[in-house]
Amino acid sequence: MDLSGKVAxxxxxxxxxxxxxxxxxxxxxxxxxVNDVNAETAAETVAAITGxxxxxxxxxxxxxxxxxxxxxxxxxxxxxxxxxxxITNAGILRDRVLWKMSDEDFDAVIDVHLRGTFTCxxxxxxxxxxxxxxxxLILISSPAGQRGNFGQxxxxxxxxxxxxxxxxxxxxxxxxxITVNAVVPAAATEMTKTIPGLxxxxxxxxxxxxxxxxxxxKGMGLGTVDDVAGLIVFLASDASAGITGQAIGIGGDRLxxxxxxxxxxxxxxxxxxxxxxxxxxxxxxxxxxxxTYGIPAPKIPEA
Numbered sequence: 145m146d147l148s149g150k151v152a153x154x155x156x157x158x159x160x161x162x163x164x165x166x167x168x169x170x171x172x173x174x175x176x177x178v179n180d181v182n183a184e185t186a187a188e189t190v191a192a193i194t195g196x197x198x199x200x201x202x203x204x205x206x207x208x209x210x211x212x213x214x215x216x217x218x219x220x221x222x223x224x225x226x227x228x229x230x231i232t233n234a235g236i237l238r239d240r241v242l243w244k245m246s247d248e249d250f251d252a253v254i255d256v257h258l259r260g261t262f263t264c265x266x267x268x269x270x271x272x273x274x275x276x277x278x279x280x281l282i283l284i285s286s287p288a289g290q291r292g293n294f295g296q297x298x299x300x301x302x303x304x305x306x307x308x309x310x311x312x313x314x315x316x317x318x319x320x321x322i323t324v325n326a327v328v329p330a331a332a333t334e335m336t337k338t339i340p341g342l343x344x345x346x347x348x349x350x351x352x353x354x355x356x357x358x359x360x361x362k363g364m365g366l367g368t369v370d371d372v373a374g375l376i377v378f379l380a381s382d383a384s385a386g387i388t389g390q391a392i393g394i395g396g397d398r399l400x401x402x403x404x405x406x407x408x409x410x411x412x413x414x415x416x417x418x419x420x421x422x423x424x425x426x427x428x429x430x431x432x433x434x435x436t437y438g439i440p441a442p443k444i445p446e447a
Contacts, residue, residue, distance in 0.1 A: 145381045148173035151224040152380060153216050155207050155264060156234030158185030160333045161284070161369045163192075165231055168373035169380060170198035175224040178202045179216055179234065199224065207234045207260035213267040221271065229280045229380045230268035232261040232306075239295040250298045257302035261309065265324075269317060278321030282379050283310050285326040285391060290402055293439050307391050311404065314389030323388035325379055328402060329372040330365050330395030332356065342366075342442060359445055360396060367396030375399070408435065 152169045156162040158180030166176045170193040178193075178200055180186035186202040193200040201223045205212045220227040236256050238249035265281050272279035288296050289303025310326040317324060330336075332346045342360075349356050360366045375394045378384055393400035411429035413421060 145172050145377050145383065147377065147380060150174045150228040150380065151177070151220050151226050152229035152231060153177040153179065153220055153227065153264070153268070154231045154233055155179045155216070155260065157189050158182045159189075161329055161331055161372060162231075162233040163189045164369035164373045165233060165376045166200070167192055168370070168377050169229070170200060171196070172377050172381075174229065174380065175199035175220075176201075177216060177220045177223070179207065180204060181206045181234075206256065207232075207264055208255045210263050210267070213260075213263035216264060217267045217271050226275060227268060227271045227279070228277075229282065230264055231282045231284070231376065231380075232264050233284045234260055235284070235299075237296075238298060240297075241295050242297055245297055253298035254302050257299065258305050261306050265309070265313065269313070269320075269322060272322050273317075273320050276320075278385075279323075280380050280384070281310075281313060281317070281322065281324040282376060283307075283324070283326045285310075285328050287328055287330060287393070287439050290328060290391070291439050292437050307402075310391065311389050318388065321385070323379075323384065325384075325388060326391045327372075327375060327379070328391055328393040328400075329375075330393070330398075331367060331369045331372050333369060336366070356396065357445075358397075359443070362397045364442055365393065365395035365398030365400070371396055409433070 147169060152174045154162055154166040154176060157166040157178040166178050166189050170176050176193060178186050178189045181204065183204045186204050190200040190202045201219055203216055203219050205215065217227055234256055236253060238253050240249050261283055268281060283306045285306045286303040288300040289307060292300050307326045310324050313324040336342060336346065356367055372394050375392060391402040393402055409430040411425065
C-alpha cells in the first residue's frame with residue numbers, strides 16, 4: 145500500500161495500538177500527526193517515524209473538546225498541507241461494576257471515547273469536504289461495544305456508540321467520497337493483560353519473543369498490535385474506496401466482519417400483543433433462541 149502524499153491524524157498514538165497505527169501509516173508513506181496526553185510517549189512515536197525518514201508532528205492534548213479536535217486538524221494542514229485520514233483511537237478505562245461506578249468514572253470514559261471521536265471526526269469531515277478530494281474516517285471500537293463486558297458500562301456504551309456513528313456518518317458523507325468505518329481490534333496490550341487467564345501468557349510471549357499460541361491467535365483472534373495495523377493502512381488507502389459503514393474485526397490471524405443489529409426472529413398476532421399473550425408465546429416464538437451476551441472467556445487448552 146502506497147500512502148505517499150496522504151496526511152493522517154492518529155489520536156492516542158503514544159503507545160500500544162495507536163503507536164502501531166501511526167508507525168505503519170508512516171512506513172506506507174503517509175505524514176502523521178501523533179496525538180497523546182503524554183508528551184514523552186508522543187515524542188517517542190514521532191522519533192520512531194522520523195528516525196526512519198518519515199514525516200511526523202506531535203500534538204500533546206487530551207481529546208474530547210472541539211478546541212483540541214480543531215488543533216489536530218490545523219496542525220495537519222499547517223505542517224503537511226492537507227488532511228486525508230482521521231483515526232480516532234484515544235481512550236481510557238475506568239472499570240467498575242454498575243453499583244460502584246461513579247458519575248466521574250462514567251463521564252471521563254464517555255468524554256474521551258465517544259465525545260472525542262465525535263469532535264475529531266467532525267473537525268476532520270469539515271476539512272475533507274472543503275478539500276473536495278474525499279477522505280477516510282477510521283473509528284476504533286471494541287469487542288466490548290459489540291457484546292458488552294463485565295465492569296465496563298461506560299466503555300462498552302461508548303464503543304457501541306462509535307459503531308452507530310460510523311453507520312450514520314457513512315450515509316451523511318458518502319456524496320463527498322469520505323468513507324467511515326469502525327475497526328474492532330483485539331491485541332495484547334496493557335489493557336488486555338488484565339483479563340484473567342491471559343496475563344501470564346501475554347507476559348511470557350513478551351519476555352521470550354515467541355508468538356502467542358494458535359488458540360489465541362486464531363481461536364480468540366488475539367495477537368500483537370502490529371497484527372492490527374495492516375487493516376488501518378488498508379482502510380486509509382485508495383484500495384478501500386468502496387468500503388464504508390462497516391464494523392471490521394481484526395486480531396492475530398483473524399479478520400472478520402461484524403453484523404449490524406438486525407431482527408433475528410419475528411412473530412405476528414392480529415390486533416397486537418398483550419403482556420399475557422407475549423408471556424404465553426415467548427419461548428416458542430421470538431424467544432426460542434435468545435442471543436448471547438458478553439465477551440466469551442478464553443478457553444485455555446489443558447496442559
